[in-house]
Structure formats: structure tokens, C-alpha cells
Amino acid sequence: MDFDKMFSTQLNQLKDEGNYRIFAELERQFGAFPKARSLDDDAPDEVTVWCSNDYLGMGQHPKVRDAMIETVRSCGTGAGGTRNISGTASHHVALERELADLHGKESALLFTSGYVSNWAALSTLGSRLPDAVILSDALNHASMIEGIRHARCHKVIWKHNDPEDLDRKLAALPANAPKIVAFESVYSMDGDICPMEEIVEVAEKHGAMTYLDEVHAVGLYGARGGGVSEERGLADRITLIEGTLGKAFGCMGGYITGSDALCDFIRSFASGFIFTTAIPPAVAAAAAASIRHLKESNVEREAQRAQVARLRSLLDARGIPHLHNPSHIIPVMIKDPVKCRMLADILMRDYGIYVQPINYPTVPKGTERLRFTPGPLHTDADIDHLVNALTVLWKQCALAHAVA
Numbered sequence: 287m288d289f290d291k292m293f294s295t296q297l298n299q300l301k302d303e304g305n306y307r308i309f310a311e312l313e314r315q316f317g318a319f320p321k322a323r324s325l326d327d328d329a330p331d332e333v334t335v336w337c338s339n340d341y342l343g344m345g346q347h348p349k350v351r352d353a354m355i356e357t358v359r360s361c362g363t364g365a366g367g368t369r370n371i372s373g374t375a376s377h378h379v380a381l382e383r384e385l386a387d388l389h390g391k392e393s394a395l396l397f398t399s400g401y402v403s404n405w406a407a408l409s410t411l412g413s414r415l416p417d418a419v420i421l422s423d424a425l426n427h428a429s430m431i432e433g434i435r436h437a438r439c440h441k442v443i444w445k446h447n448d449p450e451d452l453d454r455k456l457a458a459l460p461a462n463a464p465k466i467v468a469f470e471s472v473y474s475m476d477g478d479i480c481p482m483e484e485i486v487e488v489a490e491k492h493g494a495m496t497y498l499d500e501v502h503a504v505g506l507y508g509a510r511g512g513g514v515s516e517e518r519g520l521a522d523r524i525t526l527i528e529g530t531l532g533k534a535f536g537c538m539g540g541y542i543t544g545s546d547a548l549c550d551f552i553r554s555f556a557s558g559f560i561f562t563t564a565i566p567p568a569v570a571a572a573a574a575a576s577i578r579h580l581k582e583s584n585v586e587r588e589a590q591r592a593q594v595a596r597l598r599s600l601l602d603a604r605g606i607p608h609l610h611n612p613s614h615i616i617p618v619m620i621k622d623p624v625k626c627r628m629l630a631d632i633l634m635r636d637y638g639i640y641v642q643p644i645n646y647p648t649v650p651k652g653t654e655r656l657r658f659t660p661g662p663l664h665t666d667a668d669i670d671h672l673v674n675a676l677t678v679l680w681k682q683c684a685l686a687h688a689v690a
């Protein structure tokens with residue numbers, strides 16, 4: 287058996303379709319973000335990162351860094367075990383308290399990533415609750431889809447951000463079946479935000495539990511960074527709020543929050559929680575420092591909003607089409623996979639602007655885009671440089687301008 291040949295055949299197919307992924311090799315430099323050192327031959331030595339999910343630059347905040355370093359010095363590197371077998375440190379317990387408080391819930395439970403938290407929580411709920419039905423928004427993230435698949439329970443997909451479709455689909459289910467409505471607040475590719483109150487009302491009407499992924503909103507929305515559910519005063523009506531420590535909080539790990547009974551249930555039955563090493567205490571300490579800071583400080587959120595508004599208005603002024611949405615995510619639509627990759631390559635090579643092209647299957651074919659995430663550490667000059675570069679490329683590549 288020539289296994290390598292079997293691997294190559296499928297990889298070549300991916301390359302032919304223009305969907306083969308090439309990573310940009312970068313070294314983030316403390317104090318310089320969003321500037322980073324590029325290790326690629328056909329890129330300048332220093333580039334500006336325009337597609338990071340470290341939305342507020344907390345990954346280089348002195349408080350967060352110091353918490354991590356101090357904890358490594360006092361406790362060492364790894365947790366040394368699963369949570370059950372020697373791996374629970376005071377840092378994990380304190381972080382779970384911090385998270386429960388962030389969302390106004392009784393309890394929280396940590397996972398090794400946001401992906402794992404969705405996968406583990408949804409698969410456990412769907413498989414352990416007798417006759418459970420999971421109702422999933424059509425554009426939910428891969429981690430939720432995989433969790434639902436693994437649950438092997440009855441699954442219903444409702445139209446993206448459409449509470450009326452959800453209502454119809456809930457009404458068609460047996461009244462006594464446990465129903466779980468799974469959705470996100472900020473959708474990361476289009477940057478749209480769900481009609482949360484309407485969804486919650488529909489779910490309540492049918493006695494369904496609500497499962498909300500706030501991964502792209504925690505730290506960023508709400509007076510204390512509790513996400514869109516905090517901003518809209520709806521957190522107490524959501525059964526389970528899931529989030530990540532890897533994006534706006536600048537660290538790594540994932541979590542769920544909810545009632546004591548819910549978190550204890552997942553803690554006790556979820557394979558993806560039980561059989562894996564706990565996150566390093568230093569990571570937990572750093573995440574807690576980041577969350578604590580963002581509960582008190584609006585400086586980062588306000589500066590981010592200002593830079594998002596600035597980039598949007600300059601793109602509008604130059605007629606460069608981008609999706610209008612109420613979030614911090616600015617997708618510039620290219621609508622062609624080859625042009626999308628080419629533009630990203632030129633931006634990197636000639637302008638030191640790093641933005642990863644977003645192609646199928648992450649987004650539907652024909653909606654290829656460059657996805658920009660301006661943050662508080664992008665300067666006005668960074669934004670001007672980006673808009674000038676895009677303007678030049680728009681002319682050269684004869685891409686359509688937005689109809690004014």
C-alpha cells in the first residue's frame with residue numbers, strides 16, 4: 287500500500303481547487319503587536335497583522351504576561367493531570383469563578399479550547415438527555431456541528447438568524463422532547479449578530495434550553511466584556527453561554543457557564559472534559575488577569591470601536607465594498623478564490639499587510655473575502671496604509687466598486 291500516494295492524491299485535488307491552505311509563519315513580538323516578524327521569503331521582515339482574533343491585543347498586555355510568567359515561576363509549566371487526577375489547581379478554580387461572575391451564572395467549566403467545549407458540551411447534552419433534539423442555526427461553527435454530529439440525537443437545522451423559522455421548527459417537535467437551541471452571537475465570517483431577544487423568546491415559548499456561543503463577543507461587548515448577552519441584558523435568560531480564552535482574552539482554552547447542575551452534569555459525563563490534561567495553571571492565571579482587566583476597563587473596547595469605524599468609513603469613501611454589519615469584523619468581498627489569494631499575496635509582499643484570504647469551505651463559493659479585524663493597537667497610519675494599498679490594488683485588478 288502506497289499511503290503517501292493516497293495522501294498526495296487528495297492534497298493535489300485540494301490544490302487544483304485553489305483551497306489548499308498555506309500558513310504565514312510569523313513571530314509576534316511583545317510590545318509591537320499588531321506588527322510581527324515574518325519568516326516568509328516573499329514578505330517583508332516586519333508585517334502588520336490584520337486578521338488576528340487577539341482582538342484587543344490582550345495577548346501582550348503586561349498584566350496578562352506577568353500573571354503567566356509569575357505562575358510558571360511559582361507552579362511550573364503543566365497542570366500534571368486531568369482535572370480529576372491531580373490536575374486541578376487553585377488557578378483553575380479561581381478562573382471558573384471569574385467566568386461564572388462574568389456571565390452572571392452559578393458555575394463555569396474549563397476546557398482545553400473553545401472547540402473542545404462546544405464539541406464536549408453539545409455531544410454530552412444531546413446524547414445524555416433522553417429523546418433530545420438539537421436545533422442548530424444553519425451557520426453554526428464547525429465545533430458545534432461536530433458536537434451535534436457526535437451526539438447522534440435528532441437534529442434540526444433552522445435558517446440563519448431566523449426566529450420565525452426556529453419557531454415553526456420547534457412547534458413541529460413533540461411537546462415533551464428536551465429541546466436545545468444552539469446559536470452564536472457574533473458570526474465570525476459575515477460579522478452579523480443574531481436577533482438574540484427574539485430567539486430567546488421563541489425558545490422560552492417552547493420550553494427549550496438556549497446554548498449560545500459568544501466566542502467572538504466575550505471581552506468585546508457588554509460593559510464588563512460579558513458579550514452580546516450582557517450588552518442586551520439577556521444573559522440570565524440564556525441557559526448555557528460558551529466562550530473562548532483564546533481570542534479577545536489573548537490566551538488559550540474554552541469554557542461553558544450555566545447553572546450548578548448543568549456544569550456538574552457536563553463535568554461528570556463529558557469525555558472531552560474528563561479524559562484530557564487540564565490547561566496549565568499559568569494559562570489559567572493569565573486568562574483570569576485578562577478577564578479581570580476587561581471587566582473594569584473600557585479603554586480597549588472604545589479604541590477598537592474607533593478604529594473599526596475609521597476603517598469602515600475610509601473604505602466607503604474609496605468605494606471598496608465591504609459587508610455592513612454591527613460588529614468589529616470587516617469582510618471585504620472579493621468573490622473569486624484566485625483573486626482573493628492573489629490580493630492577499632500582493633498585500634503581504636508589496637505592502638507588509640497580512641490578511642489571510644478566506645475561501646471555500648470556510649465561506650460559500652463566490653463569497654471569497656479578505657476579513658479585517660481592526661483593533662485598538664492599529665494606528666491611524668496603519669489604517670491609511672491599508673486603505674491606500676487596497677485602493678491601488680482595486681484599480682489594478684479591475685474589481686467592482688461599491689455602488690454608491
Ligand SMILES: *Cc1c(COP(=O)(O)O)cnc(C)c1O
Pocket residue numbers: 399400401402404427429470474499501502530531532533539540
Ligand atoms: C474559534 C471558534 C471556536 C473555537 O474556539 P477555540 O478556543 O479557538 O478552539 C468556537 N466557536 C466559534 C464560533 C469560533 O469562531
